[in-house]
Amino acid sequence: MLAVGANAxxxxxxxxxxxxxxxxxxxxxxxxYSSPDAAPNQPQPVPMPNxxxxxxxxxxxxxxxxxxxxxxxxxxxxxxxKKNRLxxxxxxxxxxxxxxPKKGASPKPLH
Numbered sequence: 001m002l003a004v005g006a007n008a009x010x011x012x013x014x015x016x017x018x019x020x021x022x023x024x025x026x027x028x029x030x031x032x033y034s035s036p037d038a039a040p041n042q043p044q045p046v047p048m049p050n051x052x053x054x055x056x057x058x059x060x061x062x063x064x065x066x067x068x069x070x071x072x073x074x075x076x077x078x079x080x081x082k083k084n085r086l087x088x089x090x091x092x093x094x095x096x097x098x099x100x101p102k103k104g105a106s107p108k109p110l111h
Contacts, residue, residue, distance in 0.1 A: 027098045029097050
């Protein structure tokens with residue numbers, strides 16, 4: 001189980017596109033590139049190997065900025081989590097989902 005926060009009792013599950021996400025509100029859905037003409041030379045999403053190796057990039061304080069979950073084939077961009085925004089990219093389709101925590105929820109970065 002992926003969760004945002006330090007302890008399981010108060011931690012929120014990270015949202016997963018296409019599923020019920022009780023702690024999150026979907027704000028918008030957008031393709032990776034808004035127009036094929038806007039970025040004709042840009043690479044299209046490539047399926048990642050299906051291995052159980054989670055990981056990503058952390059900032060200087062050790063907080064996750066980008067987190068990849070190969071079992072769910074999604075990438076979480078947590079750079080705006082302090083602004084109550086979380087971007088999730090479905091790596092099979094390239095679609096990017098932007099979520100905000102529901103009222104009363106207080107997301108904390110993964111450790």
